[in-house]
Ligand SMILES: Cc1cc2nc3c(=O)[nH]c(=O)nc-3n(C[C@H](O)[C@H](O)[C@H](O)COP(=O)(O)OP(=O)(O)OC[C@H]3O[C@@H](n4cnc5c(N)ncnc54)[C@H](O)[C@@H]3O)c2cc1C
C-alpha cells in the first residue's frame with residue numbers, strides 16, 4: 001500500500017499543493033471505494049455460487065417446470081389469437097380472449113394434475129432411464145404447483161366471463177349485437193341470468209363451488225389440522241376431511257366434460273377438445289384405482305408378530321404375499337378394517353426384500369395410529385414383568401388378531417441406495433424406518449456375497465464373484481441367479497437422531513440384529529440423543545470421551561450395550577461429512593435423509609460445498625413424513 005510520504009512526494013512532483021489532511025481524505029476515499037468494490041465483487045461471487053448451487057441441485061425440476069410453463073404460454077397464446085379473429089372480439093374485447101386462453105390452460109392442467117398422483121406408474125417409471133431426468137420424488141409438489149396454476153386459470157376464466165365479457169355483451173347496442181353476436185347467442189339478446197343459468201353457466205358455477213371446498217381442505221393448515229374449527233365443525237378438518245373432499249374432483253371431471261361440450265361461441269364445425277385432453281390421464285388414473293382396489297382386496301395378510309415398544313412405536317410383522325416384490329426404502333399402504341374400512345395409511349417397509357415376512361414400524365400420532373395400538377394391546381399378551389415391554393401375539397391369540405390389508409409397494413427416494421459406493425443414512429426419530437430395511441438388505445447381500453465367494457473359490461473360480469440385485473428375492477439357500485449384479489456399496493454409516501433414549505428401545509432389536517450379522521464392520525451406527533445435555537455441555541463431552549474409549553477397547557457402547565455409538569448432543573454434520581470425504585476419496589456417496597425439512601437444507605448445502613472441494617461426490621436425497 002502507498003505510504004503517505006510517497007503520496008506527498010508524488011503530489012509535490014506534480015506541482016500540486018495538497019495538505020496532509022486532504023491527501024488523507026483522498027486516500028481513505030480511495031480505500032473505501034476499493035473496499036466497496038471488493039465487497040460488491042464478494043457479494044456477486046456469493047450470489048453466483050448460490051445460483052450455481054440452486055441450478056445444480058434443481059436442474060431436473062427446472063427443466064420440467066420450464067417445459068410446463070412454455071406449454072401453458074403456447075396454449076394460452078394460441079387460443080388468445082384464435083379468438084381475436086372472431087366477431088365476438090369486437091364487442092367483448094380482450095376479456096374474452098383472456099378467458100378463452102385461460103380455459104385452454106385449464107383443460108391441459110386438469111389433465112396433467114392426475115399424472116403425478118398415478119403412484120403405480122411413477123413407481124415403475126422411476127426405475128427406468130427416465131428416473132435420471134425427471135424428479136419423481138417431487139411428484140406431490142408438482143401436483144400442488146399445477147393446482148396453483150389451476151386456481152389462477154379459474155380466476156382468469158371465471159372472472160373475465162362473469163365480470164367483463166358478459167356485462168359487455170348485455171350492454172352492447174342492438175346494432176352491434178346483430179352484427180357481431182347474433183350468430184353465436186341467438187335472438188333475442190340474452191340477459192345476464194340467461195347466460196349464467198345455461199348448461200355452461202350452471203356446470204361452471206358448480207365446478208367452482210366443489211373446487212373451492214376441495215382446494216381449501218387440501219391446504220396444509222386443514223390437512224395437518226393446524227386450524228382447529230369449533231365443534232361440531234372440528235370433524236371437517238384433518239387428513240380424512242382432505243381425503244374425502246378430494247373425491248369431489250370426480251364430480252368436477254364429469255362437470256368439466258359436460259361444460260366442454262356445451263360451449264358458447266362454438267359452432268357445429270368446432271372441434272371440442274376437453275375430452276381429448278382428459279381421456280388418457282383420466283383412464284390411467286382410473287386404471288390405477290381399479291388396480292389398487294383389486295390388489296388390496298386380495299392382499300389380506302396374516303399377522304406373525306406384534307410388538308409395542310415404550311417409545312410409543314408399534315411393530316407389525318406379517319406374512320408376505322407371494323406376488324409382493326419390493327425394494328428396500330419403499331413404502332406400502334396398510335388398512336385395518338376393525339379401525340376403519342376406508343382409511344389407508346402409508347408406512348415404510350422395514351423388512352428386507354430377502355426376509356420371508358413384511359414388517360412396518362408405526363409411531364403413535366393421531367386417531368388411526370392410536371386406535372391400531374389400542375386394538376393390538378387388547379388382543380396381545382401383556383409384557384412379561386421386567387422385560388422390555390414387548391407385547392407378543394402367541395399361538396392362541398394369533399387366531400383372533402385383527403385383519404390387515406396392504407397395498408403396494410410404492411417408490412420412495414431411498415430405494416436407489418444400491419447405486420452408491422458408500423451410504424450415509426440420516427434418520428430423525430421415526431424417519432429411521434426406511435433405513436432399517438436398507439441396512440438389513442445390505443447385510444443380507446454382503447453375507448450372500450461372502451457365501452458365493454466361498455463357493456466360487458471352492459470351485460476355483462474366485463474371479464467371477466457377484467451377488468443378486470437387492471430387489472430380487474434373497475432366500476438364504478437360493479440358487480444364484482443367472483442375471484447377476486455386483487454389489488457396489490462397500491460401507492454404510494447410519495446416524496439416528498432422537499430426543500431421548502426411550503425411543504431407542506424399539507430400534508435396539510434391529511440394531512442388535514444388524515450388528516450380529518455385520519461381522520466385517522461394514523456398517524457404522526450412531527445414535528444421537530439431543531435432549532439429554534445441551535451441545536457443548538462439559539458432561540456431554542466427558543461422556544462422549546468415555547464412550548469413545550470404551551468403544552475402542554471393547555467395541556461395545558456403554559449406553560446401548562450394542563455396537564451402536566451413543567452421543568449426547570446434536571451431530572456436527574460438517575465434521576461427519578468431511579470425515580467421510582477424506583476416508584472415501586473418489587467414492588460416490590449417497591446421502592439419504594428422512595426427517596424435518598430444516599436439516600435437509602443444511603445437509604444438502606454441505607454436500608454441495610464438499611463436492612466443490614474434493615474428489616468424493618455426495619448426492620443428497622430427502623424424504624419427509
Ligand atoms: C411415504 C410415507 C411413509 C411413512 N412411513 C412411516 C413409518 O414408517 N412409520 C410411521 O410411524 N409413520 C410413517 N408415515 C406417516 C404415517 O403415515 C402417519 O403418521 C399416519 O398416517 C398418521 O395417521 P393418524 O390418523 O394416526 O394421524 P393424523 O393425526 O390423522 O395424521 C397426522 C398426519 O399424518 C399424515 N396422514 C394421516 N393420514 C394419512 C394417510 N392416510 N395418508 C398419508 N398421510 C396421512 C398427515 O400429514 C397428517 O397431518 C409415513 C408417511 C408417508 C407419506
Ligand code: HEM
Nearest residue numbers: 110113114117140143144147148150215218219220246249
Ligand atoms: C383440480 C385440482 C386437483 C385435482 C384434480 C386433484 C386430484 C388428486 C388426486 C386424483 C390425488 C390422488 C389421490 C390418490 O390416488 O391417492 C391427489 C392427491 C393429492 N392432492 Fe390433489 N388434486 C387437486 C388439487 C389439489 C390441491 C389444491 C392440493 C393442495 C394444496 C392437493 C394436494 C394433494 C395431496 C397432498 C395429495 C397426496 C395425498 C397423499 O397421497 O398423501 N391437490 N389429488
